[in-house]
Amino acid sequence: MLKLTNVSASYGRIEALHDISLEVPEGKIVALLGANGAGKTTTLRVIAGILHPTRGSVTFDGRDISRMETEEIVPLGIAMSPEGRQIFTGLTVAENLRMGSYTRKDKAGVERDLEWVLSLFPRLKERLNQVGATLSGGEQQMLAIARALMARPRLLLLDEPSLGLAPMIVRDIFTIIRKVNSEGTAVLLVEQNANLALRTADYAYILETGKLAMHGPAAELRRNPEVKRIYLGG
Amino acid sequence: MTRKLLYVIGFAAVLALPQVLPEELNWLIMLLDRALMIAIVAIGLNILTGNAGQISLGHAAFMGFGAFVCYGLTDIIGVPFWFSVPIAGFVAAILGWGLGFPALRLSGHYLAIATLGFGYAIPQILNLFEGWTGGWTGVKPSVPTLFGISFSSDRAYFYLILVTLVVLVWIARNIQRSAVGRAFIALRDSEVAAQAMGISLAKYKTMAFAISAFYAGVAGGLWAHWLNYISPGNFGFGISIELFTIIVLGGLGTVSGAIVGALFLGLLPKLTEIISLSLQRSGAFADSFFMQNVFKNSNQVLTGVILILVVLYLPMGLVDLWRKARVWWETRRQAAGRQAVPRGVK
Ligand SMILES: Nc1ncnc2c1ncn2[C@@H]1O[C@H](COP(=O)(O)OP(=O)(O)OP(=O)(O)O)[C@@H](O)[C@H]1O
Ligand SMILES: [Mg+2]
Numbered sequence: 001m002l003k004l005t006n007v008s009a010s011y012g013r014i015e016a017l018h019d020i021s022l023e024v025p026e027g028k029i030v031a032l033l034g035a036n037g038a039g040k041t042t043t044l045r046v047i048a049g050i051l052h053p054t055r056g057s058v059t060f061d062g063r064d065i066s067r068m069e070t071e072e073i074v075p076l077g078i079a080m081s082p083e084g085r086q087i088f089t090g091l092t093v094a095e096n097l098r099m100g101s102y103t104r105k106d107k108a109g110v111e112r113d114l115e116w117v118l119s120l121f122p123r124l125k126e127r128l129n130q131v132g133a134t135l136s137g138g139e140q141q142m143l144a145i146a147r148a149l150m151a152r153p154r155l156l157l158l159d160e161p162s163l164g165l166a167p168m169i170v171r172d173i174f175t176i177i178r179k180v181n182s183e184g185t186a187v188l189l190v191e192q193n194a195n196l197a198l199r200t201a202d203y204a205y206i207l208e209t210g211k212l213a214m215h216g217p218a219a220e221l222r223r224n225p226e227v228k229r230i231y232l233g234g
Numbered sequence: 235m236t237r238k239l240l241y242v243i244g245f246a247a248v249l250a251l252p253q254v255l256p257e258e259l260n261w262l263i264m265l266l267d268r269a270l271m272i273a274i275v276a277i278g279l280n281i282l283t284g285n286a287g288q289i290s291l292g293h294a295a296f297m298g299f300g301a302f303v304c305y306g307l308t309d310i311i312g313v314p315f316w317f318s319v320p321i322a323g324f325v326a327a328i329l330g331w332g333l334g335f336p337a338l339r340l341s342g343h344y345l346a347i348a349t350l351g352f353g354y355a356i357p358q359i360l361n362l363f364e365g366w367t368g369g370w371t372g373v374k375p376s377v378p379t380l381f382g383i384s385f386s387s388d389r390a391y392f393y394l395i396l397v398t399l400v401v402l403v404w405i406a407r408n409i410q411r412s413a414v415g416r417a418f419i420a421l422r423d424s425e426v427a428a429q430a431m432g433i434s435l436a437k438y439k440t441m442a443f444a445i446s447a448f449y450a451g452v453a454g455g456l457w458a459h460w461l462n463y464i465s466p467g468n469f470g471f472g473i474s475i476e477l478f479t480i481i482v483l484g485g486l487g488t489v490s491g492a493i494v495g496a497l498f499l500g501l502l503p504k505l506t507e508i509i510s511l512s513l514q515r516s517g518a519f520a521d522s523f524f525m526q527n528v529f530k531n532s533n534q535v536l537t538g539v540i541l542i543l544v545v546l547y548l549p550m551g552l553v554d555l556w557r558k559a560r561v562w563w564e565t566r567r568q569a570a571g572r573q574a575v576p577r578g579v580k
Contacts (some may be wrong), residue, residue, distance in 0.1 A: 050429055074432035086427035090419045090487075097419050102413075103432040130425070147431070 001026045001186055002047065002078075002155055007056035007066075009046050016042040019056070020208045024155060029177070029187040031197040031218060034207035035233060040190040041083050044157045047188070048080045051075040060155070079153035083160050083190075085144045089133035093124055094142055096132055099151030099215045109152065119144040120176055139167035145173070155186045162193050174200055190232070194231035198222045206231070252389035261504070263388040268458060270395045270499025271453045272473075276480045276492035277406050278449025282476075285415060286442035287422025288337060289346045292353020293477050296447040298469025300326040300454025302360055302367050305375040305464065310366065314461060315378040319398070323448040330447020332439030341425075353474050357466035368475075372465025375458040391460050398456060402449060406489050409445065418442055419487075440537070461474030483544055485551025494552045502540060506533040556580035 002024040010016040017039045024030045032040050045051040047058060049070040058066040065073055081101070088096050097117065114173045117123040121142045127135065135143060141161055148156060158177065162170040174196065181187050191197035198204055198218045205215040206227070214221065221227045252263055275297055283580050304322035313321070333352055340348050360367045362534040366372060377386045378394075385391045409415050417438050421428040429435055458464045477498065484495020510533040519525035548554050 008380040048430055050426075069434070070429055071432035071434050080430040082430050083427050086430075088420045088423040088427065090423050091416065095416055099416065099428075099431050099433075100419070144427075147427075151431070212347075 001061060002188070003059045004043075004047070005059070007043075007046060007053045007058060007059050008053055009042055009053045011051075015054075016210050017046065017053075020207075020210075020212050021056075022054045022205050022212070022215070024186050024188050026119060026154075027181070027186055027204075028058050028203060029181050029189060029196065029201045031194075031201035031204040032188060032207065033197060033204060034213075036192075037206040037209070039210040040207060041159055042210075044082075044159055044190060046157055046190070047157060048078060058227065066084055076152075077152070077154035078157065079148040079151035079155075079195050080157040081144045081148040081159060085137075085140045087132040087135070087140050087143050087147070089114075090131065092129050092131050093135070093143060094128040096147050097124075097150050100147035101152075111153050112152070113150055117149045120149070120179065121146050128133065138165050138173075141165060141169075141173060142176075145176070149180065149185075151186060155188065156180065157188050159190045160192060161189075162191065162196065162227075170196070194227075195222075198232075239516070249393075253576060255389075260388065263392060264548035265500055265504060266497075267388050267391055267395055269496045270392075270399055270493075271457050271460070272477065272480065272500060273401055273493045273496035274395075274402055274453035274456075275450045276477055276484070276496050277489055278446035278576075279477050279488060280481045280484075280489070280492045281406060281409065281418070281449075282446035284481055284485075285422065286418035286439065288439060288442055289342070289478075290349040290443075290446070291346050291348040291471075291474050291478060292351070292356070293354040293446070293450055294469040294471070295356035296330060297328045297454035297457065297465075298357060298360065298466060299329055300451030300564045301375075301458035301464050301469070302373075302454075302466075303451065305453030306366050307457045308378075308459070309373075309376050315376075316380065316407060318454055319455040322539035323452035326451025326454065327444040327448040329410065330450075331440050333447075335436075337443060338436055338439055347470045350474075353471060357469055359464040367466055370465060370467055372463055372468075374463050375461075377462060378459050379413035385459075387458075395460075398452065402452065403493075404434065405491055406449075408477060410489070414438070414441070454468035476525060479541070483541065485553035488551075488553055489550045491553045498552060503533065503537055506536040506540070509533065509536060 004020055004022045007017060007020045008015060020039075020043065022030070022032075032043060043145050046053050046066075049068050049072070051063065053066050056066070057064055060073075060076055060078060063076075065076065082132065088099060091099065091195040097114060101113065104110055123139055124142055124146055127139065132140070132143065145158065145161060161173055161177070165173070170193075177187060177189070178200065189197055190200060198221055203216070204218045204221050206213045206221070214224075214227065217222075222232070243335045251266075252486050255263060263423055275293060279290060300322040303325045304315075307318035307321060308315045333349070336348060337345055361369050377384055379385065383390065385394055415427070417433050419439055420431065420433055421435060425435060454469075480495035480499050481492055482495075483499060484493070486493025510529060511531060513529040514526065519529075544552060
């Protein structure tokens with residue numbers, strides 16, 4: 001469904017991604033791992049059209065999207081929950097969710113999806129009229145994912161959904177990610193928590209300073225001694 | 235119901251104000267006229283800064299530009315004043331939209347500096363077109379007339395400003411409640427997320443600049459034909475800072491904040507001046523040269539102290555006073571209710 005071929009990307013003169021190729025098949029969860037500054041967020045930005053690649057191509061359903069703007073890419077079915085949650089603190093939960101469906105024109109569909117995401121995140125349903133600023137960290141993360149789901153994506157980009165959250169909340173959130181996936185949404189998951197990511201994903205890529213270091217089925221990588229030593233802590 | 239009634243009474247009182255104020259209070263009408271025109275600019279600036287999160291320290295330049303466009307149209311080309319005012323708004327909006335593009339690459343302190351430079355440059359540029367703007371000596375815009383009524387007095391002009399203000403308040407409210415208004419807040423709260431949702435930063439930032447410049451341009455047009463004298467040098471840093479102070483003082487992001495802030499800052503210096511004068515005349519410390527000097531300069535100091543107190547105790551702006559008062563009132567009523575019950579039981 002999504003395919004990156006020999007993608008490079010830079011911030012000004014600094015190259016952050018070098019010759020990356022990866023694939024997210026329909027309906028799968030793919031993890032993207034790597035140390036701080038490896039280029040995980042940059043990869044998601046390139047896919048979402050926030051940053052354009054300097055070389056290589058990004059295709060979605062066989063269509064080249066590497067030169068498209070985000071507002072054109074979101075309607076194709078790619079939505080992102082950015083790193084650090086980035087919810088709109090001055091808007092209510094309901095308004096935040098509406099912003100997620102910003103590019104959509106089908107009102108009835110939006111109403112249906114609002115019901116759907118609220119059934120996934122009942123805690124948000126109780127707080128629809130609360131402003132974003134007053135949500136707890138866990139609730140904010142749920143809102144960030146729910147907001148992305150309001151675009152009704154076929155591919156969901158998640159940037160570190162477990163960041164700074166208690167294990168209980170992380171478990172809840174990952175249960176919901178699996179559920180969304182089982183209903184047919186493909187997920188590209190960026191995570192610092194490699195253990196959790198490899199348990200959740202079908203396939204994984206590992207980045208090292210902007211380059212692809214390793215990739216394979218998640219179960220295989222979990223047993224790989226090098227991965228164990230560097231990313232799984234033992 | 236009672237609330238609506240209050241609004242009607244309040245509005246009627248505002249309408250009657252110029253009719254009932256005695257001659258001696260002409261200065262008050264003059265200050266109100268000025269404050270309400272500034273309020274129009276502040277409403278626009280509050281959409282840009284309060285809602286969309288883009289700072290501007292050069293907004294007086296849009297006002298000045300609008301003033302000269304309106305003057306040029308009315309008194310040089312001969313377009314009816316009623317037509318020139320909105321056109322001045324639109325022409326200023328185009329300039330604002332243009333400024334939005336360099337602003338795309340800047341934010342925070344850097345945007346502040348860039349808009350400061352803009353506010354400095356525009357009067358200099360206007361100054362070069364002497365045939366139009368009169369250079370530093372300025373020009374004298376005409377007194378507008380409508381249906382044979384001449385708007386030469388501050389009292390008559392008050393209504394002109396009021397009508398414009400009401401229309402522009404209505405427009406601002408509608409913008410804020412629309413999808414555009416929410417997009418502004420989204421890009422203020424998180425550019426990254428706004429972008430990820432498919433909100434075009436370029437489109438909405440330039441739009442916010444254009445809208446705020448429109449407000450400034452309209453107010454500038456009114457200003458020109460109210461003061462009947464304008465020079466490029468009048469629209470400098472002083473007014474820009476005044477505008478910025480108003481929205482922070484009144485309340486960022488709200489229409490009422492801009493109006494309350496403009497009225498407060500417009501009338502405060504006069505109020506402190508009255509206090510200062512009465513202190514001097516009171517005869518207290520009459521033999522102390524030092525204290526007399528303190529009294530004489532007390533108005534500026536008082537103004538400063540009051541501004542500091544407001545931002546210290548009402549960081550959400552003067553409009554927050556209303557909310558705070560309501561909360562206080564509610565808790566008092568509840569406390570009274572709790573006491574009343576046991577007494578009733580006895
Ligand atoms: N806006 C930017 N301007 C310049 N350089 C950037 C920018 N964003 C990221 N970089 C650089 O690009 C490289 C990759 O950053 P990226 O954010 O993609 O890493 P990451 O893998 O997401 O790291 P983390 O786990 O810390 O989030 C880093 O060297 C970083 O310093
Ligand atoms: Mg990152």
